[in-house]
Amino acid sequence: MEDDIRERLAAQQYREAFELLVERFKDKVFRLAFSMLRDPAAAEDMAQDIFLKVWKALPGYHGAASVSTWLYTIARNTCLTELKRRAARLTVSLQAPELEGAVDAIPAMQTSDPESGAGMDTHAMLDRLPDKYRRVVTLFYLEQKSYEEVSAMLGLPLGTVKTFLFRAKKELLRIASRRPMTAALA
């Protein structure tokens, strides 16, 4: 699935290689960014920045890793940098007492209809998971329950993905069992 991209890169046809890369991976990169940033608008901006970085880095790609591995690594690192920047900003703003509401500025999952009560509850529960678990769960369901895709996109071993997913679900059940509104899940 990457051979045509590799051929064009080897021939230094960067523009053509890039067009193929964007066409094939734009949704994946967007979903990866979304699983990490939890906000569609921010994820789309991030996907733009990621591909811009990829464009600048294309001539430096020498085929050590597969194209997708290389691309996902750039994508993850770009997102992690953004998350660190946000965390630093939040720390600063929390030091000002009049800005206590700043915590609400962290975008939460906005995937489903806000009118549907049960959906909101699932998202609220997901928000309470540790980052590493929430990313795996989110991406797993965004990627049609493919362990392999989650493993490739998050750069985690397959076994780790399975373990995280299992622990995340157990944790979600534990959270649900404490909430009378979601008794149906327990």
Next chain:
Amino acid sequence: MACPEFEMSVAAWLEGQLPAGEREAVERHLIGCVECRAFAEAFRHLDAELVRAVKAPKLSADFAARLRQRIDAEPPAVVAARRAELKRRLQAEYEAGLARMQRRFHSFGAVLDVLASGCLLAGAATAAVVNAPRLLQFLPANLRGLPDPTLVVSAVVGAVFLLAGGIAAWRTRGRVGSWV
């Protein structure tokens, strides 16, 4: 609560991820264990709920077009490639030059070695020639007082040269070894 030794297998069983032998073992256990059956049911519920709730947002239709615009404003990748190539070449030249310099240092150290040995030998010889008669004559007296200044100076100068030459030779040899 499910049986700890079965809960992971039950989850894998729900995903259809178990080989035939293990699958039968889990299914046999589920028939007899109410707790694990409840756990499996809760897990299946949660899975259905997550399938329903976690939906991918849509990327804007003009995503690729906007990206193309930004790319066109950037220096093309080819220019970056030439720049990277130039940088690689400069780096290679720099490293080759550095290695040449290290080798020169190495020969310099060898010259110092020879120089130092020569100085020491010359100093020792001079001292011996100049002081031999007196040394032989006044040996017991000289042992009580200070030795002759000429002897001290020539010995110190010779030792310093030998030390410096040795250090220089040792250091450059170590570095040249790691470069070549």
